Amino acid sequence: MSDTRKIIIDTDPGQDDAVAILLALGSPEHLDVLGITVVAGNVPLALTERNARIVCELAGKTDVPVYAGCDRPLRQKLVTAEHVHGKTGLDGPQLPDPQMQLSDGHAVDFIIETLRKEDTGTVTLCPLGPLTNIATAFEKAPDIVDRVQQIVLMGGAYFEVGNITPAAEFNIYVDPEAADIVFKSGADIVVLPLDVTHKALTTAPRVQAFRDMGTDVGRMTAEWTDFFERFDKEKYGSAGAPLHDPCVIAYLLQPDLFSGRHINVEIETKSDLTRGMTVADWWRVTDRAPNALFIGDVDADGFFALITERLSRL
Ligand code: RIB
Ligand code: CA
Numbered sequence: 001m002s003d004t005r006k007i008i009i010d011t012d013p014g015q016d017d018a019v020a021i022l023l024a025l026g027s028p029e030h031l032d033v034l035g036i037t038v039v040a041g042n043v044p045l046a047l048t049e050r051n052a053r054i055v056c057e058l059a060g061k062t063d064v065p066v067y068a069g070c071d072r073p074l075r076q077k078l079v080t081a082e083h084v085h086g087k088t089g090l091d092g093p094q095l096p097d098p099q100m101q102l103s104d105g106h107a108v109d110f111i112i113e114t115l116r117k118e119d120t121g122t123v124t125l126c127p128l129g130p131l132t133n134i135a136t137a138f139e140k141a142p143d144i145v146d147r148v149q150q151i152v153l154m155g156g157a158y159f160e161v162g163n164i165t166p167a168a169e170f171n172i173y174v175d176p177e178a179a180d181i182v183f184k185s186g187a188d189i190v191v192l193p194l195d196v197t198h199k200a201l202t203t204a205p206r207v208q209a210f211r212d213m214g215t216d217v218g219r220m221t222a223e224w225t226d227f228f229e230r231f232d233k234e235k236y237g238s239a240g241a242p243l244h245d246p247c248v249i250a251y252l253l254q255p256d257l258f259s260g261r262h263i264n265v266e267i268e269t270k271s272d273l274t275r276g277m278t279v280a281d282w283w284r285v286t287d288r289a290p291n292a293l294f295i296g297d298v299d300a301d302g303f304f305a306l307i308t309e310r311l312s313r314l
Contacts, residue, residue, distance in 0.1 A: 004032040005252060006122055006149075008111060010069070011245070012041025012129030013051035014085050015092065015224035019307065020128055020154075020245035021052070022217060023253075025059040026310035030253055034114055034123065035065045037107035041129035041174055042081045043089035045071040048129075051090045053098035058217060059314050062100040069107030069133040073175035081170060084231045092227030093220045111137040115144040124252065127153040127182075128245040130171050135178035138185055145185050152190040152252060154245045155179065156265065156278030158294070160194035165276070169194050172267060173276030180267040189292040191265065192247040193278065196258065196295045200247060201240035202229050206304045210311070217314045243307075250303050251295070253310075257302045260295035264288035 009024060011017045024031050036056070038049040049068040056064050072078045085091060103110070111133065115123055125148055127134055138145055155171035156179075157163070164170040172179045183189065202225045210222040229241030251258050261282060268277040280294050 004028070004030055005124060006032045006034050006118060007124045007126050007252065008034050008037060008114060010037045010039060010125060010127040010129065010133050011052060012039050012043070012048045013055060014042040014089055014129070014245065015228045016243055016245040017042070017128045018051065018055045018090060018224060019221055019243060020249045021055045022059055022221070022314060023246050023249040023307055023310050025056070025061045025064065026313045027253055031249070033064050035067060035110055037067045037069050037110060037133050039069045039107070039129050039133045040071045040078050041171065042085045044078070044080060045069070047089045049102060050098060051088070053100050053102065054090065054095050057098055057100055058220060065103040065110070066100070067103050067105060067107035067110045070136055073130060073132050074135060074177045076175060076177070079164070079174050085228055090224065093223040107133050108137045108140060112141040112144055115147045120147040121149045123147070124149045125151045126248050126252070127151065127155070128248060130174040131155070131178040131182045132175045135175070135181040138181055145187055148187045150188045150190060151182065152192070152248050154192045154197065154248050156191055156280070157194035158278065158280035158282050160198050162277070163194060167268070167274040168276030169278065172278055176267050176269045176276040179276070180269050183265055183267055183291060190251060191292045191294045192251060193294065194242070196298050197242040197244040197247050199298050200243045200300050200303050201238055202243055203240040206240070209304065209308045213308070213312045215312065215314070217311050221311060246307055247298065247303070250306055254302065254306055257299045257306070258295050259297045260293050262290045262293050264290050265292045265294060
């Protein structure tokens with residue numbers, strides 16, 4: 001696959017992670033998923049790695065290697081989100097136990113080896129959860145940072161502020177030290193924060209379009225959405241739940257659906273009160289050098305049309 005974009009998806013499934021993985025696997029003419037690396041986040045690692053294999057099987061793509069990674073943050077105690085995603089992390093539909101095996105080796109080593117093996121500047125990292133695996137790989141093998149084509153991640157918030165604390169978004173909050181390493185790495189970073197994901201809501205017509213696919217993938221996606229949107233609808237009184245992680249993959253497929261600013265983003269790691277806050281200099285009031293494209297807006301109808309079209313292929 002010469003003209004496809006090579007990616008590694010780093011993930012903590014999570015229903016929204018699952019839809020992001022399906023979107024990537026439903027776009028083989030654009031994306032070459034070299035592997036899926038799994039991290040502890042929404043639920044513990046033993047469940048996130050199981051969930052990643054379930055999603056690959058649902059997509060009929062059991063040739064995509066799945067590697068288990070870090071089971072806890074660099075320094076913090078693991079915080080999980082069963083209150084949003086359920087005790088399995090993929091609550092909603094009944095799911096079969098996965099038959100495909102985990103690939104041998106640690107996710108961090110797969111990230112390092114892949115970046116060293118592939119031509120420099122040809123592999124994009126797509127973190128959808130806490131940044132523990134990515135930061136650990138950068139610390140273990142600093143030579144790989146310059147070999148990364150781009151990091152396109154879901155995490156952080158500015159105008160939307162926090163979803164796990166008043167100040168912080170979950171992925172960054174769980175491992176702020178890892179996020180600090182990644183945001184200071186010098187890599188080319190695109191951030192899909194709550195500011196944009198909260199504009200991509202799973203309204204009833206959009207979920208019905210998933211059901212109308214008439215496939216297992218469509219039915220599962222609708223049932224995942226039905227489950228995890230109850231939390232956000234109750235909390236925000238919104239017309240649906242933000243479909244966070246698929247924004248990362250959609251950005252790779254159709255970047256024109258999104259808009260943002262190249263600004264400085266720093267991570268709070270010192271204060272218990274604001275731990276994990278992404279201090280985004282959206283108004284450029286400091287002289288801190290821009291280090292990330294911080295996305296603030298999305299064409300939500302175009303986003304859901306893309307997801308529905310690609311998932312209907314699976
Ligand atoms: O804050 C939203 C993020 O946290 C998403 O990636 C969701 O899957 C959880 O990991
Ligand atoms: Ca996630």
